[in-house]
Amino acid sequence: MAEEIVFEKIKGIHKVPREEFYSSGHRTCEGCESAMVMRMFSKASGPRTIALGTTGCMYVANTAYMTTPWVIPWMHTQLGAGGSAALGTSAGLRALMKKGKIPEEKINTIAFCGDLGGADMGLSAISSALQTDYDLLIILYDNESAANTDIQATGMTTWGAQTTFTPTGKVKRIMQTRWKKNVAGMLAAGHPNVKYIATAIASFPPIDLLNKVRKALSAGGPAFIHTLDPCPKGWDYHPRYSDKLGELAARSGIFPLYEIDHGTAKLTYNPPKPRVPVKEYLEKQGRFAHLKDEDFQYIQQRVDSMWEDWEIPGIIPVRNGTIRSEK
Amino acid sequence: MGKISTLLDEVAEADIKNVEVNYRGIFQKTLARKICKTLVYAAKEEERTGFSYGRYSDAPERNGVPCKYFAVVAEMSEEDLEAEAGAKIEPNDVNVSIVVDDTMVKGVEPWGFSGIRPINEKVKLGGTLLVVSERSPLELLKNVAKKDFPYKIAVVPGKHSFSGLWVYKDDFTDARVLGALARIEPDIVGLEALRKVVPEKLGAEKIDALNDGYKSVIIKSIAPGEGIDWPYSIPTLPKWHEFKEGIVVKSVARGGRNEDYKRFTTRTMRPVIRFDTCIKCDLCWYACPDECFDPTPDGLFDVNYNYCVGCGRCAEVCPVPNTIVMVDELKFENNDSPYHEYKKDKEAYIEWADQKMGEKRVNYPFVTGTGLIEENVKKNDGEKG
Numbered sequence: 001m002a003e004e005i006v007f008e009k010i011k012g013i014h015k016v017p018r019e020e021f022y023s024s025g026h027r028t029c030e031g032c033e034s035a036m037v038m039r040m041f042s043k044a045s046g047p048r049t050i051a052l053g054t055t056g057c058m059y060v061a062n063t064a065y066m067t068t069p070w071v072i073p074w075m076h077t078q079l080g081a082g083g084s085a086a087l088g089t090s091a092g093l094r095a096l097m098k099k100g101k102i103p104e105e106k107i108n109t110i111a112f113c114g115d116l117g118g119a120d121m122g123l124s125a126i127s128s129a130l131q132t133d134y135d136l137l138i139i140l141y142d143n144e145s146a147a148n149t150d151i152q153a154t155g156m157t158t159w160g161a162q163t164t165f166t167p168t169g170k171v172k173r174i175m176q177t178r179w180k181k182n183v184a185g186m187l188a189a190g191h192p193n194v195k196y197i198a199t200a201i202a203s204f205p206p207i208d209l210l211n212k213v214r215k216a217l218s219a220g221g222p223a224f225i226h227t228l229d230p231c232p233k234g235w236d237y238h239p240r241y242s243d244k245l246g247e248l249a250a251r252s253g254i255f256p257l258y259e260i261d262h263g264t265a266k267l268t269y270n271p272p273k274p275r276v277p278v279k280e281y282l283e284k285q286g287r288f289a290h291l292k293d294e295d296f297q298y299i300q301q302r303v304d305s306m307w308e309d310w311e312i313p314g315i316i317p318v319r320n321g322t323i324r325s326e327k
Numbered sequence: 328m329g330k331i332s333t334l335l336d337e338v339a340e341a342d343i344k345n346v347e348v349n350y351r352g353i354f355q356k357t358l359a360r361k362i363c364k365t366l367v368y369a370a371k372e373e374e375r376t377g378f379s380y381g382r383y384s385d386a387p388e389r390n391g392v393p394c395k396y397f398a399v400v401a402e403m404s405e406e407d408l409e410a411e412a413g414a415k416i417e418p419n420d421v422n423v424s425i426v427v428d429d430t431m432v433k434g435v436e437p438w439g440f441s442g443i444r445p446i447n448e449k450v451k452l453g454g455t456l457l458v459v460s461e462r463s464p465l466e467l468l469k470n471v472a473k474k475d476f477p478y479k480i481a482v483v484p485g486k487h488s489f490s491g492l493w494v495y496k497d498d499f500t501d502a503r504v505l506g507a508l509a510r511i512e513p514d515i516v517g518l519e520a521l522r523k524v525v526p527e528k529l530g531a532e533k534i535d536a537l538n539d540g541y542k543s544v545i546i547k548s549i550a551p552g553e554g555i556d557w558p559y560s561i562p563t564l565p566k567w568h569e570f571k572e573g574i575v576v577k578s579v580a581r582g583g584r585n586e587d588y589k590r591f592t593t594r595t596m597r598p599v600i601r602f603d604t605c606i607k608c609d610l611c612w613y614a615c616p617d618e619c620f621d622p623t624p625d626g627l628f629d630v631n632y633n634y635c636v637g638c639g640r641c642a643e644v645c646p647v648p649n650t651i652v653m654v655d656e657l658k659f660e661n662n663d664s665p666y667h668e669y670k671k672d673k674e675a676y677i678e679w680a681d682q683k684m685g686e687k688r689v690n691y692p693f694v695t696g697t698g699l700i701e702e703n704v705k706k707n708d709g710e711k712g
């Protein structure tokens with residue numbers, strides 16, 4: 001086994017590593033928060049990291065046309081293959097070290113995948129990676145659509161949102177009628193071998209994502225982080241407000257921030273009460289411009305139910321022996 | 328065989344008119360599409376054929392990145408026009424190149440492997456570069472590459488109109504541009520035909536805007552050699568045998584940046600920084616998704632304008648009023664380090680920065696397509712740049 005290293009906790013924005021391992025010159029949108037996830041995870045993990053990425057914005061924008069902003073080695077893998085790529089890479093490193101072909105040392109294996117590639121298509125590969133004892137981290141960067149193919153709904157798109165698959169119409173106002181999956185909770189409940197699981201938002205609370213990545217990398221086994229990434233293009237807001245939208249997602253409670261560290265679940269951010277109404281988060285995005293008051297109320301009621309009726313609020317939907325998703 | 332080649336020659340000689348719209352990805356996609364589609368409807372009204380299409384290599388469009396939409400019209404059958412102009416990424420040259428955000432006159436780098444190209448690159452002999460701008464053609468010319476033949480620069484007065492994917496800012500820019508086009512090149516589209524189709528396709532309330540665009544457009548002839556020497560080289564595409572095995576791409580060296588894609592032609596506004604009022608909180612550096620800020624030995628943050636896309640996140644998070652303010656890109660001549668200028672002469676830099684920031688501040692609503700609010704600067708009261 002590779003030597004286990006414990007990463008130091010970053011205690012304030014002035015202590016964030018200055019060096020960039022995902023540098024300037026990428027083909028992302030103005031204000032892209034998923035780019036921020038790339039920047040922050042690589043800052044936290046440092047130079048001895050191999051990154052793997054599935055097809056999607058964070059592949060196409062970062063390696064197309066023979067140029068790249070990556071400083072650390074990075075490899076593209078198929079849309080649903082984030083879990084397999086992480087598993088194969090980590091197993092390969094272990095084998096090479098065992099055979100003495102490369103020196104024994106800690107090399108971080110981090111695979112990232114989008115919400116379509118990870119939470120929909122790639123769920124089975126992630127599941128099998130999390131059943132092993134390999135040292136690997138899978139980051140699900142969730143911009144709530146298949147963004148790279150021009151914004152199609154996925155299983156992670158917020159209820160009611162417009163996408164190119166779910167445009168509003170004269171007969172039906174709401175086309176995205178699926179409720180967002182709780183992927184981190186689902187993976188935690190079903191994978192006893194997983195060492196660390198968390199949800200995060202790259203810009204809120206500041207440094208939270210960096211420290212969660214460090215915890216995940218020092219957990220001594222498979223780990224998984226789900227980030228919610230405001231996407232100025234698909235969500236339709238001015239790019240300068242990515243930080244604000246991330247903050248509102250946390251404060252309104254629509255995206256609970258938690259970690260499950262070796263089986264112990266904990267909210268890492270408890271939205272101050274009264275929670276910000278979800279409408280304040282939703283109405284700032286053009287993709288919800290068609291919603292009516294009754295729609296906002298419906299979403300609010302489901303978010304409230306998640307915080308008030310669940311046994312572990314925001315994490316596990318169990319109450320009095322019933323698995324529930326709705327009041 | 329003989330018959331086919333004669334046919335093709337005839338087709339090539341026929342008068343095909345090409346129009347392109349240079350627009351900012353996503354922000355102006357709907358606007359560009361509406362201009363091109365309506366133009367084609369008007370040409371059909373005049374019993375000509377036409378079609379409109381987006382540049383394939385621009386997809387997936389990213390916010391701010393320069394993109395193109397095209398309209399082609401001709402007096403020939405649809406099949407012939409399709410054969411002649413259909414299967415192209417873009418036309419070889421255009422009669423009119425429309426620019427819906429005037430900051431693009433500084434050059435456009437689409438996200439394909441294209442380099443930074445002159446905005447008038449495709450304008451043909453006697454053609455026109457038509458810009459939506461509050462500036463005059465001669466002011467714009469200060470940024471535009473020289474050509475070795477005469478053409479025109481026209482301006483339809485107005486400010487760039489930005490929207491998002493779902494909420495369109497309907498400020499009638501589409502109708503005004505079409506009116507201007509009818510004046511510049513009545514052969515492409517006549518005002519009468521537009522008057523017929525605009526009410527149905529864009530809305531009856533837009534007729535005045537159409538007429539206004541027709542009347543208010545300013546046209547200036549540009550002589551050969553007028554303009555600037557283009558400072559950017561166009562990259563040559565690698566040959567198939569030059570690719571490394573397994574499609575390996577060279578990574579960036581530690582401490583470096585991606586030298587092959589400096590993406591500053593994406594921006595419409597740039598952040599101007601008052602280093603003297605900075606409290607060294609690190610937030611701008613932390614918030615920039617394009618890694619533009621360089622920490623300096625004295626705890627300040629220089630900004631690398633070669634990579635800044637003008638998203639405004641740094642200005643939004645900066646806690647000190649008027650310390651980072653977003654300013655119109657056309658007010659600047661180069662991408663030089665502002666920190667360097669500050670260190671050279673602090674007072675001169677502060678005066679320069681204040682003058683660039685001016686007296687107006689923009690308030691940005693969250694949903695882009697709902698417009699901008701301009702206000703006079705209120706010093707020290709928490710106003711954002």
Ligand SMILES: Cc1ncc(C[n+]2csc(CCOP(=O)(O)OP(=O)(O)O)c2C)c(N)n1
Pocket residue numbers: 055056057058079080113114115116117118143145146147148149154
């Ligand atoms: C097997 C397969 N199906 C479809 C595609 C086309 N495709 C490329 S990127 C993409 C969207 C990926 O969405 P997501 O994983 O959420 O990443 P994002 O683009 O949002 O960053 C799709 C459908 C593909 N590359 N491979």
Ligand code: SF4
Pocket residue numbers: 027028029031032033034035057061143147148230231232233234389390
């Ligand atoms: S579409 Fe969204 S995720 Fe993709 S590059 Fe643009 S902002 Fe980023």
Ligand code: SF4
Pocket residue numbers: 597598614615616617618619620630634635636637638639640641642
């Ligand atoms: S505007 Fe500010 S945050 Fe945005 S790319 Fe430029 S320097 Fe970075």
Ligand code: SF4
Pocket residue numbers: 600604605606607608609610611612628641644645646647650651
């Ligand atoms: S955000 Fe403003 S105050 Fe803070 S370091 Fe940057 S310029 Fe200085």
Ligand SMILES: [Mg+2]
Pocket residue numbers: 056114115116141142143144145146147148
């Ligand atoms: Mg996605």
